[in-house]
Amino acid sequence: MNTGDTAWVMVCAALVFIMTPGVAFFYGGMARRKNVLSILTQCFAIICLVSLQWVLFGYSLSFGPDTGYGIIGGLDWIGLKGVGQDPSSVYAGTIPHLVFMIFQAMFAIITPALMVGAFAGRMKFSALVIFTLLWTTFVYDPIAHWVWGSGGWLGGIGALDFAGGIVVHVSSGISALVVAILIGKRIGYEKQSFAPHNLPITFLGGALLWLGWFGFNAGSAIEAGGLAANAFVTTNTAAAAAGIAWALMEWKMDGAPTVLGIVSGVVAGLVAITPACGFVSVLSSMPIGLIAGIICYLAVTKLKPLLGYDDALDVFGVHGIGGIWGTLATGLFAAVAINSGGADGLLLGNTKLFFAQMVYLAVCITYALVVTWVLYKIVDALVGMRVDKQSELIGLDLTQHNESAYTVLE
Amino acid sequence: MKYIIAIIQPHKLEEVKRALEGEDIHLMTVSNVLGQGRQKGRTQVYRGAKESGGLLKKVKLEIAVNEDFVERAIGTITKAAQTGEIGAGKIFVLDLNEVVRVGSGERGSVAIN
Numbered sequence: 001m002n003t004g005d006t007a008w009v010m011v012c013a014a015l016v017f018i019m020t021p022g023v024a025f026f027y028g029g030m031a032r033r034k035n036v037l038s039i040l041t042q043c044f045a046i047i048c049l050v051s052l053q054w055v056l057f058g059y060s061l062s063f064g065p066d067t068g069y070g071i072i073g074g075l076d077w078i079g080l081k082g083v084g085q086d087p088s089s090v091y092a093g094t095i096p097h098l099v100f101m102i103f104q105a106m107f108a109i110i111t112p113a114l115m116v117g118a119f120a121g122r123m124k125f126s127a128l129v130i131f132t133l134l135w136t137t138f139v140y141d142p143i144a145h146w147v148w149g150s151g152g153w154l155g156g157i158g159a160l161d162f163a164g165g166i167v168v169h170v171s172s173g174i175s176a177l178v179v180a181i182l183i184g185k186r187i188g189y190e191k192q193s194f195a196p197h198n199l200p201i202t203f204l205g206g207a208l209l210w211l212g213w214f215g216f217n218a219g220s221a222i223e224a225g226g227l228a229a230n231a232f233v234t235t236n237t238a239a240a241a242a243g244i245a246w247a248l249m250e251w252k253m254d255g256a257p258t259v260l261g262i263v264s265g266v267v268a269g270l271v272a273i274t275p276a277c278g279f280v281s282v283l284s285s286m287p288i289g290l291i292a293g294i295i296c297y298l299a300v301t302k303l304k305p306l307l308g309y310d311d312a313l314d315v316f317g318v319h320g321i322g323g324i325w326g327t328l329a330t331g332l333f334a335a336v337a338i339n340s341g342g343a344d345g346l347l348l349g350n351t352k353l354f355f356a357q358m359v360y361l362a363v364c365i366t367y368a369l370v371v372t373w374v375l376y377k378i379v380d381a382l383v384g385m386r387v388d389k390q391s392e393l394i395g396l397d398l399t400q401h402n403e404s405a406y407t408v409l410e
Numbered sequence: 411m412k413y414i415i416a417i418i419q420p421h422k423l424e425e426v427k428r429a430l431e432g433e434d435i436h437l438m439t440v441s442n443v444l445g446q447g448r449q450k451g452r453t454q455v456y457r458g459a460k461e462s463g464g465l466l467k468k469v470k471l472e473i474a475v476n477e478d479f480v481e482r483a484i485g486t487i488t489k490a491a492q493t494g495e496i497g498a499g500k501i502f503v504l505d506l507n508e509v510v511r512v513g514s515g516e517r518g519s520v521a522i523n
Contacts, residue, residue, distance in 0.1 A: 034467070187421065188424075191424065192421060192423075192424040192425070390495070393421055394466065398452050398454070402452070402454050402455040403454055403455070403456065408443075408467065409444060
């Protein structure tokens with residue numbers, strides 16, 4: 001047991017926690033004023049629901065002893081049975097097992113919360129509650145087990161994902177796209193303005209995300225040491241490069257750099273560096289961020305209108321595309337010199353890692369896509385996913401939660 | 411000259427604005443208002459305390475037009491603001507005595523647009 005490591009990972013768990021309220025602010029500001037509370041409520045509900053699910057059985061499914069074939073963890077650790085103050089014999093030997101568990105819990109929490117931006121303004125709250133529990137159990141938990149669980153089959157093929165580029169960002173980005181397509185476009189899409197209602201709130205959310213991401217990425221070293229330092233610095237560098245890249249793209253294509261643009265760019269960079277942060281050098285994190293800013297900008301401004309789906313707040317464009325790029329970039333830029341537990345990437349002449357990353361992407365994208373589609377259909381049949389037309393027009397704050405964010409009189 | 415006040419659903423604003431522009435009516439004043447018509451309000455609850463009869467958000471459009479534009483404006487708004495349900499809105503038409511353009515001091519019909 002190491003007190004430094006324990007303190008560091010506990011602080012990091014708290015930092016990752018603040019990312020989910022950060023996501024709520026980030027999306028809430030982009031939403032229309034009649035829907036901002038629905039976003040905030042959904043994010044806090046997800047924190048509460050997944051916190052309980054994780055302690056009761058989610059952690060056991062994800063990290064519990066493998067049931068064979070590397071597909072899913074067993075129920076041995078259900079209700080945290082045997083998960084206590086002593087270190088685990090399998091994971092993170094220098095910190096209490098409980099600390100490792102709660103650090104991982106924060107990742108499980110933020111992943112479904114990332115998706116709410118895609119179907120903002122049109123999902124029933126009851127549907128969201130059921131969908132979240134099913135999705136986290138049948139999509140997040142298995143993928144987390146495959147990649148990070150002891151005996152997980154994807155960890156075995158040599159794919160690298162330091163802090164959850166695929167497990168968190170690609171899985172939520174792809175699933176968000178599926179839900180956005182199935183639930184349909186917002187009423188008036190492409191006919192009326194959907195301008196963000198409060199960009200300072202979005203800025204606050206972006207700032208909380210950037211702050212929390214140090215815990216997300218550097219904490220994933222699970223030790224207070226050199227590797228955490230590397231992840232910390234690559235994270236900051238990639239975010240900075242991506243923020244500038246997105247703003248420059250806007251400046252050239254749309255005439256001015258915007259606050260929404262620079263904040264979106266930073267988030268895209270943070271997403272892209274997530275799988276790579278503990279495997280690449282600081283200088284490599286610059287092109288990773290730069291390219292993330294450019295391709296995510298193009299995905300949001302060009303690809304989305306071209307394909308015509310209404311991913312309201314661009315979860316797929318930022319997390320899906322950014323995560324896919326980051327996963328491939330890990331296969332390009334990784335270096336054993338940075339992390340002896342990693343591998344060399346394509347640029348250092350190793351094709352094996354890049355190939356493993358592609359397999360890793362293909363498997364997780366397919367799985368998230370298919371299972372999310374099935375879960376959507378189940379919840380839709382049970383309670384109906386979308387609110388009725390009248391409720392959507394009045395707004396989810398009033399019709400789902402009986403509240404409104406801003407009074408007009410007094 | 412007439413002063414037209416239209417209370418419509420917020421999500422219909424773009425459509426109405428575009429339709430009016432199509433009829434060569436470009437000048438208007440728009441404000442956010444709260445209202446309660448046949449659609450009634452919605453009850454809000456804050457920590458269990460019910461605030462009944464909460465008003466619903468509407469948009470108010472105000473347009474000053476010369477006589478030959480009156481029917482065109484009314485027809486256009488009625489068509490574009492239509493929702494097919496209660497709460498689509500209401501149009502009030504008032505006589506307008508005088509219009510003064512602040513910049514030039516012009517008065518009457520010439521000052522209207």
